[in-house]
Amino acid sequence: MFDGSFDIWHWLIVLVIVIAIFGTKKLAGAGSDLGAAIRNFKKAVKEGKREAEEMKADVEAAAPGAPSQPASLDAPVAAKAKTAAEDAAAPGAAAATHGQTH
Secondary structure, eight states: TTTTTTHHHHHHOOOOOHHHHHHHHHHHHHHHHHHHHHHHHHHHHHHHHHHHHHHHHHHHEEEEEESSSSSHHHHHHHHHHHHHHHHHOHHHHHHHHTOOOO
């Protein structure tokens, strides 16, 4: 059904018709707009890759034993864990202190 539909002569005829309808100025403008869009896309992709590499380097540069949160956020968690461990170790003492009012 489509034998020869991708022959070079068919595409040349289509090109001549498109040029006749739109004119060379409009096609040149569309081509330059398309080229600018492709350049901007490539530039954005390169910047995104560069930012991702910088973020990866920052993460890798962090000390291996460094906390993932600031110390001020770790302190309440550690205090709560310590009191929970103390409560589990001495159930009678923990019950006596919870009943007191300050």
